[in-house]
Amino acid sequence: MLKGLGGLGDMAGMMKKAQKMQKDMADLQEKLDEMTVVGESGAGLVKATATAKGKLTALDIDPSIFHPDEKEVVEDLILAAIKDAQAKAAAKSEEEMKALTEGLGLPADFKMPF
Template sequence: MLKGLGGLGDMAKMMKQAQEMQSKMAQMQEDLANMTVTGESGAGLVKATATAKGELTGLEIDPSIFVPSEKEVAEDLILAAIKDAQARASDRAQAEMRALTEQMGLPADMKLPF
């Protein structure tokens, strides 16, 4: 169709690929908002649930940690569970990004706006 126009055919192909990637990135962002990960601490005494985008959505705390003299321990366990959930969310998002870039035929370590 664009034969004889030199590099314009390649440019059209690149633009189409860029639009396709933008569409897939938008879908992945939506998917990450719907995926959940759970972080925990204290051998499961505290569990934090977050989306793969890192938004905290739930916190489950075993009542046995609510001993007044152990207040600092409970706080530490809660923070540790939240941090674990956020780290898992980040790992999940990176894995999804790697899968998308590989699917698009791009280098797996390519940094895209995310």
């Protein structure tokens, strides 16, 4: 009946794969919430820690940069550290997603709908 469809004829197998993918995605989302990355600026004077989903969790500022006349410099360093952490979070998330999709036999450039 469905012989001409090759592997698509096995609906039970497809359903199992879909369920596994759904579980793997839920596990990955939880894992990304627990993974952290650290973004830096000013040669490490300002460090921003974020989850792999990009949620900022900590900010560490070396006290040596606190000079009243350099307020704008400090603000720029803080923003740069946060942006670096967010960029690293996005890269880590993409790396983990790529590993998951490759493990499922999907193309490396496959984009999940979320």
